[in-house]
Amino acid sequence: MPSSPPRHGEGRGRLQQWLPKLVLAPSFALLLFFVYGFIVWTSYISFTDSGMLPDYTWVGLEQWSKLWRSWTWGIALHNIWVFGLLYIVSCTVLGLLLAILLDQRIRAEGVLRTIYLYPMALSFIVTGTAWQWFLNPGLGLEKTMRELGWESFTFNWLINADMAIYTIVIAAVWQATGFIMAMFLAGLRGIDGEMIKAAQIDGAPTWKIYARIIIPQLRPVFLSAIVVLAHLAIKSFDLVVAMTGGGPGNSTAVPATFMYSYAFSRNEMGIAAASAVFMLAVIAALIVPYLYSELRGGRS
Amino acid sequence: MSFLHINNIKKRFGDTTVLKGIDIAIEKGDFLVLVGPSGCGKSTLLNMIAGLDSISEGELLLNGERINELHPARRDIAMVFQSYALYPSMTVAGNIGFGLEMRKVPKAQRREAIQKVARMLQIESLLDRKPGQLSGGQRQRVAMGRALVRDPQLFLFDEPLSNLDAKLRVDMRTEIKQLHQRLNTTIVYVTHDQIEAMTLATRIAVMRAGELQQLGTPQEVYDDPSNLFVAGFMGSPSMNLLRADIVRHEGVLHARVRKRNEDVLMLPIERDAEALAGWEGREVILGIRPEAITDPASAHHDGRIFEAELEVELVEPTGADMYVVTHLGGREINARMRPGTDISAGTPTRFAFDVSRMVAFDPDSEARIRHT
Ligand SMILES: Nc1ncnc2c1ncn2[C@@H]1O[C@H](COP(=O)(O)OP(=O)(O)OP(=O)(O)O)[C@@H](O)[C@H]1O
Ligand SMILES: [Mg+2]
Numbered sequence: 009m010p011s012s013p014p015r016h017g018e019g020r021g022r023l024q025q026w027l028p029k030l031v032l033a034p035s036f037a038l039l040l041f042f043v044y045g046f047i048v049w050t051s052y053i054s055f056t057d058s059g060m061l062p063d064y065t066w067v068g069l070e071q072w073s074k075l076w077r078s079w080t081w082g083i084a085l086h087n088i089w090v091f092g093l094l095y096i097v098s099c100t101v102l103g104l105l106l107a108i109l110l111d112q113r114i115r116a117e118g119v120l121r122t123i124y125l126y127p128m129a130l131s132f133i134v135t136g137t138a139w140q141w142f143l144n145p146g147l148g149l150e151k152t153m154r155e156l157g158w159e160s161f162t163f164n165w166l167i168n169a170d171m172a173i174y175t176i177v178i179a180a181v182w183q184a185t186g187f188i189m190a191m192f193l194a195g196l197r198g199i200d201g202e203m204i205k206a207a208q209i210d211g212a213p214t215w216k217i218y219a220r221i222i223i224p225q226l227r228p229v230f231l232s233a234i235v236v237l238a239h240l241a242i243k244s245f246d247l248v249v250a251m252t253g254g255g256p257g258n259s260t261a262v263p264a265t266f267m268y269s270y271a272f273s274r275n276e277m278g279i280a281a282a283s284a285v286f287m288l289a290v291i292a293a294l295i296v297p298y299l300y301s302e303l304r305g306g307r308s
Numbered sequence: 309m310s311f312l313h314i315n316n317i318k319k320r321f322g323d324t325t326v327l328k329g330i331d332i333a334i335e336k337g338d339f340l341v342l343v344g345p346s347g348c349g350k351s352t353l354l355n356m357i358a359g360l361d362s363i364s365e366g367e368l369l370l371n372g373e374r375i376n377e378l379h380p381a382r383r384d385i386a387m388v389f390q391s392y393a394l395y396p397s398m399t400v401a402g403n404i405g406f407g408l409e410m411r412k413v414p415k416a417q418r419r420e421a422i423q424k425v426a427r428m429l430q431i432e433s434l435l436d437r438k439p440g441q442l443s444g445g446q447r448q449r450v451a452m453g454r455a456l457v458r459d460p461q462l463f464l465f466d467e468p469l470s471n472l473d474a475k476l477r478v479d480m481r482t483e484i485k486q487l488h489q490r491l492n493t494t495i496v497y498v499t500h501d502q503i504e505a506m507t508l509a510t511r512i513a514v515m516r517a518g519e520l521q522q523l524g525t526p527q528e529v530y531d532d533p534s535n536l537f538v539a540g541f542m543g544s545p546s547m548n549l550l551r552a553d554i555v556r557h558e559g560v561l562h563a564r565v566r567k568r569n570e571d572v573l574m575l576p577i578e579r580d581a582e583a584l585a586g587w588e589g590r591e592v593i594l595g596i597r598p599e600a601i602t603d604p605a606s607a608h609h610d611g612r613i614f615e616a617e618l619e620v621e622l623v624e625p626t627g628a629d630m631y632v633v634t635h636l637g638g639r640e641i642n643a644r645m646r647p648g649t650d651i652s653a654g655t656p657t658r659f660a661f662d663v664s665r666m667v668a669f670d671p672d673s674e675a676r677i678r679h680t
Contacts, residue, residue: 202393205360206454210407211381220406224397 047288054281062277071278080258081283084266087173091262092241094174098181099237100230103188108218110189111196121193124186132183136250139179140166169259172252176260180247184240188233195229196222235298239291263287309372311336311494312357312462317366319352319518326352328518329366334511339488339495341505343541344515350498353515354464357496358387370462381410386455387464390471392447394439394454401426401435404453411458425457428487445476456487465497469504481507502542506530514538533667536674539595548601550637551671552594554587561585563594563668568619568635578612578664580678592677593669598631600662601643603651607660614661620653634659 054072057065075081106124110117127135142148143166153161165171199222207217245264252260254269261269263283271280310333319327327349334340342350355361357368359380368376375383386407394403401422408418426432429449439447448468455463468484469477485508488495499505505512505526512529514521514537522534533539539547552563554577561577561584575594577584584592600611607613621640622633625647632643632651643659651657668677 200391200393202389202391203395205355205358205380206387206389206393207395207406208360209358209380209385209387210454211410212406216410221395221397 050281051285054278054285056278058277058281060275060277067278071282074276075279075282075286078279080261080266081263083258084261084263087260088242088244088262091173091177091180091244092238094177095180095184095241096234096237098177099184099188100233102181102185103233104192104223104226106185106189107192107196110193121190124189126186127183128187130183132244132246133250135179135183136247139175139182140251143175143178166252167256169256172256172260176244176248176251179251180241180244183247184237188237191229191233192226195226199225231298235294238294242287242291310334310369311338311371312340312496313367313369314353314357315367315369317353317356317368318364319349319356319361320364326518327356327364330515330518330520332513332520332523334494334496336494337492337510339497339508339510340513341509341511342496342498342513342515343500343502343505344521345541346500347517348515349518350500350515351466354387354466354496354498357462358385358464359383383462384460385462385464386458386460387466388451388455388468390467392439392451392471394447394450396439399436399438400431400442400450400453403439403450404435404457407454407458421457422453425453428456429453444472445480448472448480452484452487456491461494463493463495465495467498467500470499470501477504484508503544506542512542514541516541531665533595534676536593536595536669536676539667539669539676543597545598545631545642548596548598548636548639548641549669550594550596550639550641551591552637552668553591554584554589554668556588561588563592563666565594565637573616573618573636575614575661575663575666576612577666577668579666580668583677583679584668587668587677591671593671594637595667595669596641596661597665598642598644600665601641602660602662603645603649604658604660605649606646608662611662611664614663615658616661617656618659620651620655620657622653623651632657632659 052064053062055066055068056071057063057067110120114120143163145151145162145164145167150161150163153163165175203221204217207221212220243264244262245268248254248260248262248265249268254261254265264287267280267283267287270276270283312332312334314330314332317327317330318325330353332340342353344350352361356363359375359378363376367374370383370385395406398406401419404422404425405418408421413421422435423432426435429452431446431449431453434442434446434450439450442450448471451468465484469480472480481504487493488508497508509526511523512526513523514529516537522529522538524532529538529542533542533547536549540549550565552565552575555562555564555574557564557574561581562574563577565573565575567573602608604613604615618634618636620632620634624631624633628647630645630647630649630651632645634641634643645651669675670677
């Protein structure tokens with residue numbers, strides 16, 4: 009295109025300089041208000057006497073102490089600990105194993121990679137509902153096995169208060185493993201092929217090449233995977249709601265479902281706000297140092 | 309029986325044949341250098357000797373024993389890679405000792421072997437560092453240490469110096485040569501730097517597009533190239549290649565070369581005269597090394613010298629030598645003269661041709677014309 013006269017060009021140049029800022033400004037303002045504004049608001053509410061509706065009477069740490077004395081909160085913390093640990097460890101181990109298997113240059117790699125990645129594209133509600141049907145003794149696996157003639161087959165973890173949390177682990181692991189695998193696969197593909205050749209000549213068997221040479225180099229991938237999984241675990245809400253609704257009883261309550269039920273069904277907004285702020289603090293403690301090191305690493 | 313025998317080896321990747329039947333045999337203590345342009349299959353051949361690539365056809369014999377199917381770890385070879393391929397999570401000592409560790413050598417013995425090699429390569433002070441904390445030259449030494457520590461029958465080097473800067477490259481080249489002489493090891497070394505090839509090799513294999521062009525000592529390959537490709541590839545500055553007609557003049561076979569004007573230069577044929585007699589009346593490509601064209605005073609008088617006056621087009625002093633460019637047979641011709649000789653562009657000057665070092669090639673097949 010021929011260049012426009014300088015007078016117009018100048019006006020357009022200024023417009024082009026301002027346009028991105030103008031376009032971004034509304035969403036920036038909304039973000040500031042709805043995310044950071046409400047973080048501040050929620051923190052404040054956690055120090056007030058709010059019940060069903062916000063009430064700005066300052067009560068100091070009273071809601072916080074109620075939270076820590078709550079029996080359900082104890083269960084929720086225990087559950088998130090068990091769930092989080094199993095979830096992170098299983099996803100990392102399975103994801104790494106799958107990535108190593110796929111890295112053996114098998115023929116159907118593209119297809120398999122897609123299949124493993126698909127669950128990540130589903131919403132947690134869909135995953136939760138599907139697994140809820142599948143593990144429901146009256147509908148899914150148990151019923152099918154019995155109909156096929158295995159009369160004594162029992163798999164009733166979903167309705168067993170001691171085991172229900174593990175069904176959530178199973179569904180969550182099923183969903184995230186493919187994604188973690190993809191992360192590890194990318195890491196494996198980035199390793200210098202000559203190094204593996206050198207190790208072969210050095211006489212290392214394949215498993216030792218992985219254990220001594222390749223896996224130690226995947227440290228950054230482990231770190232990313234763990235941070236991603238940890239914050240997914242703490243945020244886990246929809247999956248629990250779809251699968252067990254926090255039950256049987258309170259046996260699968262997690263901090264997110266705790267907060268939801270205290271805010272919207274038990275009319276204890278102050279306690280709910282305190283639990284929400286606590287969760288935010290834990291996630292921030294995980295993510296902020298990670299982002300800091302990542303961004304700094306990217307610059308140097 | 310030769311020590312390493314590469315017997316008609318071929319390599320195919322799918323439908324493309326990358327190596328088209330390579331035959332090379334070397335003795336114990338030889339330093340074989342594989343040279344050739346990029347993509348000619350040098351690394352592929354080296355990987356096949358190492359056992360990292362499978363052999364499509366042919367036979368590989370080490371010490372008279374067929375090793376085609378032997379696992380790389382059991383071939384008793386060591387390899388130094390272009391990228392050095394050090395293990396980043398291990399210390400220098402761990403890197404050097406890894407091969408011994410995998411072969412279950414006891415720890416004390418391992419430590420001693422690492423120390424010995426580190427002393428030899430002057431990297432003792434670096435043993436506790438990680439590869440990420442080393443300079444390029446230090447990494448290169450560690451990579452060599454990893455190969456040397458196992459004391460294998462055969463060393464393979466794949467362009468080990470190509471990632472170093474020019475000065476360090478020359479130093480390491482000298483060091484590798486000394487190491488070879490001191491330890492009397494057998495080495496197969498890949499490079500596409502023909503100076504490295506000339507200085508290091510006891511035997512050079514020149515390759516092109518998956519075919520072996522010539523195998524011989526550096527001097528043979530340099531003085532007696534078997535075809536136009538080898539002649540042009542080896543030597544820097546490269547051999548002068550010019551068109552000439554073979555004619556009989558006063559009963560003697562001559563190469564007739566056109567000067568810039570309509571004049572001709574008659575160079576008597578000294579070498580391969582029998583074979584060239586059959587080319588009378590036809591055109592050939594004449595090859596003369598720059599150092600075989602000099603000023604008359606510094607000409608080698610044990611050769612057969614033929615002098616002629618030509619116009620100088622350009623003078624390029626390099627310090628050690630002076631390259632003088634003139635025009636012959638439709639090409640720019642490089643002559644190497646004594647530095648400080650009083651020559652300037654545009655003036656007619658006397659050139660001395662050492663015709664006993666002149667070679668001729670078939671312009672169609674590019675093969676050397678010589679007595680077979
Ligand atoms: N895995 C492979 N599949 C198909 N073709 C290959 C494969 N590996 C190498 N080649 C081909 O084989 C030829 C020789 O490759 P090779 O790496 O041996 O070249 P080289 O002589 O070492 O070159 P360079 O000097 O650039 O290292 C190249 O044309 C390359 O494209
Ligand atoms: Mg190569």
